[in-house]
Amino acid sequence: MSIPNGNSALDRARRDAEWKELEELVADGGQVDLLVIGAGVTGAGIALDAASRGLDVVLVDRQDIAFGTSRWSSKLAHGGLRYLASGNIGIARRSAKERGILMEVTAPHLVHALPQVVPVLDEFTLANKTLPRVGFVAGDALRIAAGTAASTLPRSRTVGPKEVVELAPTVRTEGLRFGYVNYDGQLVDDARLVVALARTAAACGARVLTHVGAVDATGTAATLADRLGEGGELRLRARNVVNATGVWAGGIDPTIRVRPSRGTHLVFDAALFGNPTGSLTVPVPGALNRFCFVLPAPLGRVYVGLTDEDAPGPIPDEPEPTEAEIDFLLEVINRGLDRKVGRADILGAFAGLRPLIDSGEGDTADLSREHAIIVADNGLISVVGGKLTEYRLMAEQTVDAALARTGQPAAPCWTDRLPLVGAEGEAEPLPGAAPRWLIERYGAEAGAVVAASKLDRPLDRVAEGVDVTRAEFSWAVTHEGALTVADILDRRTRIGLVPADRAAAEPAAEEALAACAG
Template sequence: MNARTTPDTALSAARRARELAGLRERTTPVDLVVIGGGITGTGIALDAASRGLEVVLLEAHDLAFGTSRWSSKLAHGGLRYLATGNVGIARRSAVERGILLDRTAPHLVRPLAQVVPVFRDTPPLGAVLPGLGFVAGTLLSRLAGTGADRLPGARIVGPRRVAAYVPGVRREGLRFGHVNWDCQLVDDARLVTAVARTAAGHGAQVITRARVVEASGTQVTVRDEAPIHDDDAGADDAREFTLSARAVISATGVWAGETAPEVRVRPSRGTHLVIDAAALGHPEGALTVPVPGETNRFCFALPAGFGRLHVGLTDVDAPGPIPDVPESSDDEIDFLLDVVNRALATALNRDDVLGTFAGLRPLVDSGASGETADLSREHAVLESENGLITITGGKLTEYRLMAEQAVDLVVDRTGLPASPCRTADLPLVGAPGHPVAVGAGGATSHGRLPASLVERYGQEAAAVVTASLLDRPLEPVAEGLDVTRAEFSYAVTHEGALTVDDILDRRSRVGLAPADRAAAEAAAQEAVGLIS
């Protein structure tokens, strides 16, 4: 594809202002308005735009501001749901994982070994069940079309191999380990950004800091909440406008009730700890430890960026007002440490916790009582009396399928002319086959590309450096962090970042550890200064 036909996937403050101004003056309906810039909303925008529909996505905060950045960063095959008898979610998850791994986002998804150590004091059932589940998971992978060359089959390994995967494992009493292969995202927020930019390349208008204050099935009232200077400030009503649409979809997750009060969501909080990977000997696999007294719940220590581990995951009821940024409780932190320490040679303590993060799962409230861990992870597509369509629930791995179903419903309800869904074979920005910046290469005129940059940007890696408006583009943003100055520049010029928080907390994820955040803040401020 030549330069003339190469899609414009760059999101910037200038593009936002231009498109927002056009929407203010608009007198005819757009085909579809999507409310919410998480993985579900951006997935819907991509699906609809790639079918030829005119799409506007409106996000009150920033891309991946909510649940989509607080996940375990796994594209998993639904093994847990197979164990609970929910074959449907397990099968769909395995299929969608294969699509991400092989076609749409191979640069953002990588195989990951899950290791469950078995000790002499492990109960007999606990010694057997993980292996049976892993074998079932392997069968599910094969039925979904993922071959052994992509994800090896489940197996049992000896103590030495367990320790090779996770050097910090407790050796005393270690008998063997169950190993299963699943998939890990380089980062969940990066996936959201890639989906949003791919949608923009197909013509979708992706507008952040645009809060929908009122919505129906054919109209939304929008308030521009972008940062403004005092001399630009006007009355709040001067920043509001109304936009008409043939259809409106709310994909706001745990906030679904704000636009559709009849939609009932029961949030569940999942907490993770950020730990220095050196504490476990820089593991190559995910240490997976059964929760005592449970048959299908585990805590794990997952390798992560910047030489960190993410230890998770809790599943606790989170009633009451929904915060913009959930916080981990002391009980959850202690719970995670207690469970994972059962399998470690040297116990972790509070001093080892470099940071925490928590997300709220948008579980559909069916009225059933009991623990949130036992509630269904099925998604729901609901239609209000005023015609507003709401989609909520579900799993990150299934975002593409959820989007396909939502857009199918819109096309069916409105009769809009649209081509069939294409997203199962549509490479995201940075993936092989996408027409933007094909060929990452190994070096630029500034020097050889860091492996971490290629891992995060795939085929775009060289373009990230070439496009940098900051000097010393390959220099780290702070000592000890494998994020370059070029990446902070690219966040502003191509990924829609408008503030320091956007860069540190969502585009780079440096902010997951407060000390890292503080060290990189000056470079982020410099990048934000590029916005004219």
């Protein structure tokens, strides 16, 4: 199957034109088939599923594509190993299958195999020494059952101290006996995946309107407010309305109970860790299935995570890591390092809130990662919980629920065979001086990114020491719907994760917005 031959480019002109189309539709008393509120990975996935089945779809977000939790993940396409360890075989099998679809069909240019190395030290308990290997063997079985090729995800193995050090150069070598290596999927960037989903939905005919908030909603209508232009408000009717706002779901449907769990990561210079090619995995003391990771990341960075802390109270737009979480991550990860890291080494930090279903008891680390599709008395459909890796399945089930509610006919789901923009197609040739990272971020569109640049010196970096070209900033505005400096720096690229880099690149982002206006 191939991407529908529609226009996938998102820009300010298209957004404003589609807002006017909705105004005219409302004035004529018309309606759309499906309105999706929330343009994170779940909402964008739902919009793509519905639009690819031939439905008339509108996707809105009061901020931007991937503004919320979807950009704050560990950038891993998990195969469900942790859930297998806790006895949740169903979610483990689904995760392994969905991971394979992501890596082999949906976005092979954005997801690659990441070796995860667990060093085995003399001081580890017997459980910490043996259980990872048992789990990795089970993970191999999951991969085989999911039909994912070994060429996509190699089988796990036991390696000697030398290879452990090759994968994770700063690993603690005192008492290092050997290591276990397992392969999982790693996203080049979680926000880039969501942008690709939204653009592919647009190619299938969906209207994608960022910076448009839903003031209120029922199962058949919502009041939408243009937060950027002078469009004001309109009351859009729809056969079905889906609330895909994650941890903010209760703001649309007050009956929804979500218990946010905060996951925090620290950002370091990759050179501090010897530019690792594998993910160093260190067991959390006293826990059998919790680990902290040193994850290789783009832009010459490394992410250290992950916490799982209850986050009650008002839900902020952009969560902040706590001092206790920073101390926890440093303490755990330093157990596995020869060269200890401290607060002075931290370049940045970020935190996201998992939209867990509130069961009313237990630690958030023990709460189920299952998703739920809830239909309110007024017909509003909300989807909460779940994991990034399972976004496609969640989308399929949500659209099926919407169609069943109204009895509307539609084509069957085929997103398990539908590649996203950049995943296939005839690529324009790249200039000889173009950096390799363009292919890693844009796939088959890498040449087009350079050729379409509205900025001069397209292959120059946007700032000294920042591995992002001026052409990428231009493409973010002309094709990926970036409307503000923050859209460019914090979501189309991840420059904003390091404040110093953000400040250095901001003039180039402002230049791109000005050059690409209109």
